[in-house]
Amino acid sequence: MTDTLTRLAATIDARRGADPASSWTAQLLAKGPEKCAEKFGEEAVEAIIEAVRGDRARLTSEAADVLYHLLVMLTAREVPLADVLAELDRREGRSGVEEKAARPR
Numbered sequence: 001m002t003d004t005l006t007r008l009a010a011t012i013d014a015r016r017g018a019d020p021a022s023s024w025t026a027q028l029l030a031k032g033p034e035k036c037a038e039k040f041g042e043e044a045v046e047a048i049i050e051a052v053r054g055d056r057a058r059l060t061s062e063a064a065d066v067l068y069h070l071l072v073m074l075t076a077r078e079v080p081l082a083d084v085l086a087e088l089d090r091r092e093g094r095s096g097v098e099e100k101a102a103r104p105r
């Protein structure tokens, strides 16, 4: 899975400055980070709707849209996928219950 996301992130990064006429990614990036964030939000809502409905096939498809648009949004703000993966690695093995209990009150 990480390989797939890493390849997709590289493709998205390579689309910076590409011809928007032939690249959806280039079209999105040309509109700026705010528009990329808005698009990510729309796709997330579509995934939420399918999760509530319980349609597994449609949720799978919408989840793929969410991951793609997340990577576009990160690229628009120059946040490398590697940094996000490193953050996940840092959290690995620490329960959310434990992390929440350790927060200052």
Ligand SMILES: N=c1c2ncn([C@@H]3O[C@H](COP(=O)(O)OP(=O)(O)OP(=O)(O)O)[C@@H](O)[C@H]3O)c2ncn1[C@@H]1O[C@H](COP(=O)(O)O)[C@@H](O)[C@H]1O
Binding pocket: 008, 011, 012, 015, 022, 023, 024, 025, 026, 046, 064, 065, 068
């Ligand atoms: N993974 C994707 C991917 N997922 C979704 N999309 C596009 O995102 C767009 C979303 O369209 P809309 O805004 O109309 O939203 P929608 O949810 O599809 O439609 P509605 O619900 O609004 O009717 C569609 O054009 C999809 O084809 C993607 N476009 C590209 N990729 C990847 O990015 C690579 C580079 O793509 P280009 O930049 O287009 O060359 C491709 O080779 C793919 O690997």
